[in-house]
């Protein structure tokens with residue numbers, strides 16, 4: 001059976017999350033969002049069997065068939081860049097974690113309003129200043145936060161960030177605490193921004209110490225990706 005020991009891994013990660021939250025002393029609790037990209041619907045089923053309730057994909061084209069194949073009451077999160085002409089594929093997603101521009105915000109806002117719905121989103125922030133990373137710069141967040149209050153069919157629930165690929169703990173902590181400050185900026189603008197989606201397989205414990213409420217884990221749960 002593929003992903004045979006997944007339940008054990010989920011239990012172990014769960015313990016590490018709890019311990020990291022205690023060390024951090026911030027009163028946060030982090031949920032696991034299982035990142036199933038490049039894996040098949042069998043990974044989605046295995047995650048569900050292991051007690052996972054949230055799964056994420058970074059491309060809608062890959063997510064939608066898996067969502068249909070799995071037919072499970074999971075919460076789906078989109079964590080990769082979404083092109084504006086693909087917003088209709090958000091149907092079935094619980095949350096767009098990768099809101100990376102105001103133009104995309106407009107497109108999603110229109111999509112949600114047309115359906116008489118409200119879409120939960122996280123604002124993707126580039127907290128490390130790396131040129132290659134998408135999302136809003138921290139310095140641009142106050143202005144974006146104000147502009148987003150006018151997009152009435154979006155509910156801005158917090159921020160999502162990706163740290164640089166490094167083992168340098170100072171760099172990781174600086175990135176995560178900048179994202180946390182970014183979330184405060186959204187809250188100050190009146191958004192119900194309580195979620196901090198940060199931490200991946202290699203840095204999730206530090207992210208939780210820094211206040212993460214959601215860690216996005218692929219490799220540590222499912223093994224290395226083939227593509």
Ligand SMILES: *Cc1c(COP(=O)(O)O)cnc(C)c1O
Pocket residue numbers: 035037058079080162200201202216217218219220
């Ligand atoms: C792939 C991906 C992850 C998971 O990464 P792992 O290192 O495999 O845990 C998390 N977040 C985003 C945005 C991703 O694209």
